[in-house]
Amino acid sequence: MEEGRSTRATKxxxxxxxxxxxxxxxxxxxxxxxxxxxxxxxxxxxxxxxxGRAYYAMFYVAEALLNEKGFQFGKHSNVLAAYGQHFxxxxxxxxxxxxxxxxxxxxxxxxxxxxxPDIQISVVLQMIEQAQEFxxxxxxxxxxx
Numbered sequence: 502m503e504e505g506r507s508t509r510a511t512k513x514x515x516x517x518x519x520x521x522x523x524x525x526x527x528x529x530x531x532x533x534x535x536x537x538x539x540x541x542x543x544x545x546x547x548x549x550x551x552x553g554r555a556y557y558a559m560f561y562v563a564e565a566l567l568n569e570k571g572f573q574f575g576k577h578s579n580v581l582a583a584y585g586q587h588f589x590x591x592x593x594x595x596x597x598x599x600x601x602x603x604x605x606x607x608x609x610x611x612x613x614x615x616x617x618p619d620i621q622i623s624v625v626l627q628m629i630e631q632a633q634e635f636x637x638x639x640x641x642x643x644x645x646x
Contacts, residue, residue: 521569521643528565532558532636539629548620549612555628556609559602562632562639566594569643581606594642601631 539554560577563584567574570587574580581602589599605628612618 521565525565525568525643528561528568529636529640532561532565532632535561536629536632536636539625539632543622543625543629546622548622548625549615549618551625552605552608552612552620552628555625555632556605558629558632559598559605559635562635563588563602566639566642577606594638598635598638601628601635605631 535554535558539551539558542548542551542554560580563580564573566588567580567583572583572587574583581599584602585599588594589596608620608624608628612620
């Protein structure tokens with residue numbers, strides 16, 4: 502063996518195939534649009550609606566990841582639970598993304614259904630940043646950077 506070369510295999514993070522399903526690409530595109538919409542709404546001080554768009558960005562990312570595993574669901578609660586089961590519990594992706602998804606769902610519920618929603622700008626800014634980070638992590642995970 503050549504000097505300086507190790508016999509140990511180099512560890513590489515687990516990566517998925519670079520070719521993702523068309524539906525996954527569409528969901529990622531919807532996530533990008535939702536993040537952009539949340540930014541615009543926040544600029545116009547529509548925090549309750551911006552929170553909803555930030556949630557939907559994360560929701561689309563979760564749907565895209567589940568789609569790659571062959572899962573599709575008709576209810577938000579099923580997507581949230583399945584994401585937790587297949588990605589957070591297994592730690593295929595950092596469990597923080599599941600926590601963020603659940604928290605953003607709660608904020609969206611407040612924004613959409615509360616009589617007088619009072620979602621702070623700082624909360625929505627954080628949600629938008631989290632949605633962007635979740636999207637980037639999902640694309641990296643799928644090898645689709």
